[in-house]
Amino acid sequence: MKYDVIIIGGGPAGYTAAEAAGKAGLSVLLFEKQSLGGVCLNEGCIPTKTLLYSAKIYDYARHASKYAVTVSEASFDLPKIIARKAKVVRKLVLGVKSKLTSSNVTIITGQGTIINKNTVQCNGETYECDNLILCTGSETFVPPIPGVDQISYWTHRDALDNKELPSSLVIVGGGVIGMEFASFFNSLGVEVTVIEMLDEILGGMDKELSALLRADYSKRGIRFLLSTKVTAFEKTEQGTNISFENSEGTGILLAEKLLMSVGRRPVTEGFGLENLSLERTERRCIKVDEHMQSSVEGVYVCGDLTGCSLLAHTAVREAEVAVHHILGKQDKMSYRAIPGVVYTNPEIAGVGQTEESLLAAGTIYKTIKLPMAFSGRFVAENEGVNGMCKILVGDDDTILGVHVYGNPASEIITIAVMAVELRLKAEEWKHIVFPHPTVGEIFREAL
Structure with a gap:
């Protein structure tokens, strides 16, 4: 069977495009190699916010006296917090699957591999299409710091499923993901240190307000090392020694647990992208026009693979624009107001x-x-x-x-x-x- 649209990747961009195209009456095939919802729903946006809300409720309980409410001996149960997170994710994944099914989208679990712009293979089968939408998302970037391959460390995925609190946690990277985990573990009583290469946390956000957030968390006990470069890791019986350098000199931190959170990069390998010869940006992402169409007619790219904005809500809008262009509707992508x-x-x-x-x-x-x-x-x-x-x-x-x-x-x-x-x-x-x-x-x- 030949499909009007084949989509590779079932994250926010992929499932949005699939639903929109299916509802419009197009025949749609969606490939997802892991779980519907992608990183955002399964190990990013939703699970982190679920954990953070539990931490916020715990904060409110501990400080309820400020509102003339008495809460005696507030406590938390980390395994139950993690279990609730998993329940929320399962519910939402089932919701996404239900919406796609009701929109007549065919879903195949497996890695779709591009043969050419009209042909995709998966699990030994070949599928044809008129339009191809690439929504492969992004992955955690771990810098090649000396010793990193000799130690154990958390990525965001590991931190989301951990059911035992460490006594101390060092987070390499003071961006959005790093600060959200710093907030969560600080609320639960963990000694947290954040190491950031830039001169302020949350690069890209307003610096003055980022500094206010940092000052508040410093008062709560989080230690920040700004303009600091991690130079090496060393495994010890007590945890990990983290060597660093900044304008004040060099130093070593010992952390029971280490969270690597220096950023994410688009997934560009493993699905035959090289067979399309698409025009790239200076950052090696895929170049698209205002309709999310690549340099090859009929091939659209949405979400993190464009490198424009690695955010779920951006990906959703990009997917809508791509499908509208396939349908012949007047629409174009604007990045003027991405929150x-x-x-x-x-x-x-x-x-x-x-x-x-x-x-x-x-x-x-x-x-x-x-x-x-x-x-x-x-x-x-x-x-x-x-x-x-x-x-x-x-x-x-x-x-x-x-x-x-x-x-x-x-x-x-x-x-x-x-x-x-x-x-x-x-x-x-x-x-x-x-x-x-x-x-x-x-x-x-x-x-």
Whole structure:
């Protein structure tokens, strides 16, 4: 049988494309070599947020007295936290499978291998298609630091399934994944150290707000080594010796457990990509146009393989654009307002330009900053803490970027996403009626 669309990869990009194409009446075949949902659903976005919510509830219980509520001897059960995480993942994976099945998508478990742009093989069978969508995702990158092949270490996958707390944990990498795990283990009482090569955590996020998050976690006991390079690992009976160097000299840390979290890279091997001769970007990712079509007609690339934005919500939108182009609909991908969120406690979220990116581009702008305490709802729900809202406005009054530090930043940032994507003027945004009392009112208060 010849399919209208064959999709390789069943993560957010793959299953979104499959459902959209199936609902539109196209014949769709989806290959997934492991589990539907990809990294995001099985070992990324969803499981980490499940663990972090348990840690947040534990934090609230321990500090309930701030809200005039007494909770005696708050405790947690790590194996049960991990079990609940697995239950949530199973439920959502079944939900994805149900949606695809109801959209008449054929699902094959196995590695689809590209023969040419119209032919894919899997498990000894050959399948034909008119359009091919590549959604192979990304994988953990482990740098070739001397000694790394002689030690045992965690990746995010190992940390998600661990049922015993270490006494100490060193996290190499202070990006989003590293900070979320730092938050989780710190809440549960583990001694955490974060080593980051850059001069601030959360590269790409607003530096000022990232520094506020770091300062808060420093007060909670997390040790940060910034502008620090790991030079070697050595296995010991007590754990792992981590050698490092920075402007102050050299040093060695002993960690019972080590979490490698320096980033991810697109999966480009193992599925016959070399048989397509696609045009690459400077970073060796696949180059696509505004419709997510590659340099080869009929071959589309969505998600991490493009290297544009390694985020699940970006992948979902890219998949929609690709399917719309196959269907002949007018649509194109915009990266103007891709939100970034860090699900620590408190959260940090941002969209659009940062001060750093605007300065680098030489763009004229003004900064509006307001403490989160100017939101009545925030004050009611966040006793004894504060946060920051920052809005970046161009010289023509256009909203260029918005950044929030404080709960629930992940939920209210969508309001700002729309303002940035639609290029609203500050005055236009201010005229919109916000419900009261909500934390989202902080944007209108700032303006």
